[in-house]
Amino acid sequence: MNAPIIDPLQGDFPEVIEEFLQHGVMKCIAFNRRGTLLAAGCSDGSCVIWDFETKGIAKELRDKDCVSPITSVCWSKGGRHILVSSTDKSLTLWDVVNREKIMCTTLQQTILHACLHPGSCTPSICLACPLFSAPIIVDLNTRSTTVLPVSVNDAGTGLDPPSRNKFSDGTPPLIPTAACFNKYGDLVYVGNAKGEILIIDHKTIQVYGIVPISGAAVIKNILFSRSGQYLLTNSNDRTIRVYENHLPPKDGLRALNELSNTIEKPQGIDKLKAVGLKCLVLFREFQDSITRIHWKAPCFSGDGEWVIGACASKGEHKIYIWDRAGHLVKILEGPKEGLIDLAWHPVHPIVVSVSLSGLVYIWAKDYTENWSAFAPDFKELEENEEYIEREDEFDLIPEIEKVKESDVNEDDEVDIETVEKDSVFSDSDLSQEELIFLPAVPCPDVPEQHDNYAGLSSKLVERNHLGSPPSEEAGQNGQAMNPASSSIEVVNNSVAEDTDITHMKRKRKSSEKGFELQAEKGEKPLTKNKSSGKLLKINKKSRVGQDTSICVFKDEVVEYQ
Structure with a gap:
């Protein structure tokens, strides 16, 4: 449905389960940039691509060498490649059209989440978040890895090396670290176990800013909105926070350098915090003050107007929806089973959730019919009324009012070639080589049995x-x-x-x-x-x-x- 014709009084957020998708046991999901294709990682190591318009399977990517459950899937900017991570510590890059495996590398630890660089249509760099170590930048061409810092030493004169990212007894930390690219991929935002957000240049491995979070709780999730204007964090203190990004979406690194040069007095870690507080400003906090539940898989809507979070309880399939002002507008209740992953459609008010049983539920709006939108003179009745006919209703030549003449000049030429720009997508989302649909492969019909028995x-x-x-x-x-x-x-x-x-x-x-x-x-x-x-x-x-x-x-x- 087109965004301009959605009734603003009804709210453009989902309300009911429209249908569900079933194919094996699915674990994680991701939409492409247009929302026409949905990729789902399964427990048997395969990646299924659904045509979201027809709800049919368009492709199935399967590697005979990988039978471990998939932990994350990520589309490239052009939609022609998919990056898949699994529990066997492997990262695999697929060509979607040809169903070919382009690259496969094995890391030292299991990858919980991996995402491709958002600024390039040709995937060459990805960001991986392992289970027990700091985030890693992986060069897909050379298969080299670079560990990102997750903390700064107290003096603020340098970064803690990766070997110091351990407990006092030498064991690695048991808390995974969340990280994400900004809109154009020139900066990486890392949320650590100390309740801090680090702004890092992934090319020079330099920390430019630190944003401390109130409560100093562990950051479990961190992600940007589609426009890059807002940053969302999910902390272990059962609170979802939204920060407003004051850096420009494009050339953010250059603006960050200029901001850092203007601050001279504080030095060391105090200077980094001063820069970070000017880059990210707390905008809103979301929590359930009554039940104090933990949140899982929070995300923004496609236009950034809504924030959703799932209940982390294993026996509940509840999705909370807030507006950006902080008001809780809807609680979606599904089947009596836990929720694993969550995604909002990039364009339409549709939410897709993955349950513990491996089913994918599609939540959509419950639209009410408005016939007056099709016929302006149509009148809806609340109850039955007696119809009183007009005096000239059945005359051969009724004396009706003349139809008002239209102000539109019918002689003007209509432009049917120019395509208007969709306000939902920005310039960075447009690409001439973008893959929007996949050709469907028809399944042969079962031959009819002519035998009577x-x-x-x-x-x-x-x-x-x-x-x-x-x-x-x-x-x-x-x-x-x-x-x-x-x-x-x-x-x-x-x-x-x-x-x-x-x-x-x-x-x-x-x-x-x-x-x-x-x-x-x-x-x-x-x-x-x-x-x-x-x-x-x-x-x-x-x-x-x-x-x-x-x-x-x-x-x-x-x-x-």
Whole structure:
């Protein structure tokens, strides 16, 4: 739906579960820049790409050497590449169109999150956040790695080397560090376990600013809005904070250098904090003051007007939606299972969530019909009213008011070639080589079964598969009924109707006296089975081998030798 025609009084945020996607056990999701494709990482090591318009699978990227669960997926700027990280410490770059593996490297630790450089359509650099160490810049061409600093020494004269990022006993910290690129990728923002945000130039590995967070709690998530104007952090003190970025989205490093040169008095770590406080200013805090729950997978909406966060409890599938002013506007409640990942559609008011069971739920708006939008003279009634006709309503020439003449000049030429720029996307999101859709591969239809008894055979196979007890006659003869055998084909149409799955309940059997009465009425002769002592009706139209016969007893089909 186009953004200009959304009713502003209803609010452009999702309300109900529209449908769900199912393919294996999915763990993480990510939209491309246009929101036309949705990538999902699965527990078997594969990456499934859904066409979000048709809700069908467009591609499946699978590496036979990788069978470990996927931890994160990230699209390139042009949408032609996907970076996948898994629990086997591997980073894999895929060509989406050709379904080819371009690069694969193995790091020393498991990667929780990895993202490509947002400023280049050709992926060459990525930022990886390992489980037990500092963030790493990975060069995808040379496969070289550079560890980013996560803290500054007290004197402020230098950075703590990566080897000092340990506890006093020499063991590595057990708390992962969050990091993200800014809009154009010239700066990296790192949130550490001390409750600080470090602004780092990833090329020179230099810290330009430090932003302390109130409470000094561990930062679990950090990310920018689509426009780059706001920065969101999720801390261990159960609070989501939004900061306003005062650096320009483009050439942020140059502006940061100029800002740092203007501050001369404080030196060392105090100067870094002074620079950081001018770069990021606290805008709003979001929390549940009653239940004090922890948050998981927070993010912005596509336009940055809404902030969402998921409840971190394992037995609840709740999504909280706030506006930028800090008001809680909606709580979405899903199935009674935990939530793993969350993503907001870049354009539409749609939220996609991943549950613990591996299903992907699509939350959308519950639109109300407004017929007056299509016919201005249409009037909606709250209740039934008696219609009073006009005096001239059924006249041949009614005396109606003249239609007001339109002010639009019909002789003017209409421009149908110029494409208006979508306000949702900025200049950095536009690319001539951007991949928006993938060609769908049609699945072949199952050939129709022209045999009249194919349906009966499938139903009997299903009944046998579900564990239903075999017929009494087959059990007494010492043989189990084989519904899938070719002998089913000899049953005629009338018997096939009687042996339908809905009519296969055990019925009361008649006595031998009843069979004698039936014979006196002129019915078909009956034959007695010598092995079981039961009377059976022989089907004389059998086309099977000589050693096999098909018999019908009441509503059951029995095969015996």
